[in-house]
Amino acid sequence: MFETISYETRGKTAWITLNRPDKLNAFNAVMHKEMAAAIKEAGKDDSVRALVITGAGRAFCSGQDLSESPEGADYSDILRKGYNPMIKAIVGMEKPVICAVNGVAAGAGMSLALACDFRIASEKASFIEAFIHVGLVPDAGSLYFLPRLVGHAKAMELAVLGDKVNAAQAKEFGLVNKLVSEEDFVMEVETFAEKLAHMPTKAIGLIKRYLNKSWESDLNEVLEFEAQAQKIAGESHDHQEGLAAFLEKRKPSYTGK
C-alpha cells in the first residue's frame, strides 16, 4: 500500500522499512506522507507494542532527496510539513521505537535515528551530520536530540565538522545502544524489539512521555509528573499482573494495558 516504504507486523512488532534503496532511502514528499501514515497506524494498532524503523539495501537513510527538492522551495515549509510532524509522531507515540541503523544515516536520516527511543547499529552503520557540507544546519530535531544524547561539546563537533562517525565510535560516545555484527543484525533487532513488545507497554509509554518532558521541566515539575505517572501505572493491568506473578513465583504475562 506504500510506494516508498514498507510496513509489516512481525509478532507484536511493527516494521517500517524505508524502501528507496537506489536513492539510499532518501526522503521525498511521498515518503514524508507515507511515514506519517505508517507511524500513525503503528500507534493506533493495539496489537502493536513496539516499532522498528530500518532501511532497505545498504543505507539506512541519506536524508533529503536533493534531486527532488523543487527549485526555490522554502526549506522551512518542507520541515514544518514534512519532517517535523514525523519527528513529533515518533516522540508522541507511547510505545518503544527502535531505529535499526543498517547502513549510513546521513543528514535528516541521522535526525530520524536520533528521534527514536533506541538505536541498534549494524557494524556497517555510520552517522554523518552532512548538512554543513552544503552550508546548512542540522534539522528535523537533530539540534534538540544530539546534545541530549552525546553532550554539548560532542554535538558541536559532530554538527559543525560533519565528520563521518562509524558504528563503533557511535557506540563509544553513547549515540547507539547496541552494536551488532552484520550477519546477526536482523535477528538481534527482532529479539530486542519483541522483548520490548512483551513488556508493560503502558509503563514504557509513561516513562517515554515524562523522560521527554524532563528536559524542559524543573525538579518540582518532574516530581509531580512521577506522581501522576505512578498513579496511572499503579492502576494498570500489567502492574497487577507483575505483582501477582511475583507472589506466585511465575513469569508475568503482560498485555500492555
Next chain:
Amino acid sequence: MSKFETITVSIKDGIALISLNRPRVLNAINRPMVTELLHVFESYDTDDEVKAFVLTGNGRAFAAGADIDEMKNDDAISLELLNQFKEWDRLATIRKPIIGSIHGFCFGGGFELALCCDILFAAENTQFGFPEIKLGVMPGAGGTVKLTKLMGQKKALEWLWLGDPMTAKEALEYGVINRVLAPEIVLDEAVKFAKTVASKAPLSVRLIKETVYKSIDYSTYDGMQFERKNFYLLFSSQDQKEGMKAFMEKRPAEFKGQ
C-alpha cells in the same frame, strides 16, 4: 439518571459531574445541549446537595466545536430573534464553582464553553483553538472577549486570526488554563480539586467568585469598594464566627455555609 439527551449528570460527595455526551460528533455543542447544561447548572446552583460542579466531555474530545449543521442556514435576523446566547449569558450567573476537565479537542464553541468554567484543568493532549475564521465567521459566545482578557490583545489576535490550535502547554503559559495533567487522570484531579474547594467555607467561596469576576470589569477603585462590601457581608455569617473561634481554639473549623 440520564433523563438528558446531550449530557450525563451524576452527583457524588457534593460534586455534580456533568459530561457532554455526544461523543460520536466529538460533543459538538448544539442548542439542546446548552439548554440542558443551563438547566442542570441552575437547578443545582440552589441545591444544597451540590457544592461544586465538574464539567467534562465523554469520549475523545471535550468538545470539537458548535454544531455547524444547526446554524448553516441561519441569517442575521433569525439569529437575533432566536437570541440563543441568552442561555450562555445565564451560565455566567452560576454562583457555585465550576471546574472544567478538558481533553482532546476544545475548539470554537467548545472552547467558549470551557471558558465559562471558573477553573480549567487540561490533559497534556488537549488542543485549544478558535477555528471560526476558517468558516468565515468569528466566536459569538464570548470567545473573543474572554480570550483577550485572559491572554492580552496581541496573543489573542494572533490565535483568533490564524485559527490554529494551541497546545495545553501554551494555554497554560498564557494563563488561559490552571493546570496541565496526564490525560488518564485529569478528571480525577479536577474532581479532587472540586472537593477541596467544596470543603472551604461556602459563602467565602461564593463571594470570592463574585468579586473576582467583578474585578475583571471594574476599575481598581470600584473593585475594591465591591470587595470591601463582600468582606463586611461575610461578618454576618455563622461561618465567620466559627472560623475565627476555631482558629483561636486551634481546631479545624466546621463550616455550614450560613
